[in-house]
Amino acid sequence: MRSPCALRGSQRASVLHRFLSRTPSGVTSTAGRRAGAPWSIGPAGFETAVAGLLDQPTAVAGLLNQLTGARVRRVHPAARLMNRVVHAGWRWVDRAGEIVPGTRAAEEFGSFGAGSCIDFPPATILNPSSIHLGAGTLVGRQVTLSVGWGVGEQVLPPRGLVIGDRCILGARTSITAHESVEMGDDVFCGQGVFITDASHGYQVPDRPIGAQFGPSDPVVVGAGSWIGHHAVLLPGTRLGRNVVVAAGSIVRGVVEDHAVVAGNPARVVRRYEAGVGWVGSRGDVRPELADDLDFLDPAVTG
16 A cells, blocks of 8 residues: 555645546636646635535545655444444443452452552552552553562561552553552553663673662652653662652762753753752753642642
């Protein structure tokens, strides 16, 4: 099948000219034939040609076919009905599969706060008895939440993974805890974020890297922070309050409150100084803004 862009601009113009230079009866207009250029039929002729095409569905389909290089496919009524049934069924499964308070899956968690929800389908939920979700937290689909190394592990930290109130975890985020990952309240994560408190080793020369388990180092994400799309928080990361992690950043170590970090490895590119504003690494300053709307206030959000 040809690409919709298969016809060059001049060819597309020629096709349009052939169609729009016809009267409703299909006879090429004198103006169009004499001028020999697209759009030469004039406003009145153009309107007449368009009106004629609207009365000729076959001609319109042929025009679209020539412009796009692809056949305009008619959908069989039975296929339309099946498409509608499939999408309606998927919406039902999507709602029915959510993990919310009162479901059996939620009861397997160490704690599952009121108003929290894990979208369906999740990717992996491993050892949920050591996972604690606060109230009003939303977890996107295809998210991994895991504690420990495998199913049925006997010795697990009782609070290996703790996620605070009103957090949002974007789709395909993955959080793996072996000792402790703690996320404060009101933390927002973009899609594809990866957070872990353990990594593999590499210092035994003759052992496969995947069989070398490195030491664990707890991770803390301060309240009110934002973790951008596809950012990675490595073992030992400790973010302060209201920290911004730019998309794609690789973070390790301690980050102060009210800082913006970016890059691989992530570095502070902007920090807040009271009475001055948000000072960039090159000395530029962005002003502090007044908080005139509390978007987390129930009176505002309903």
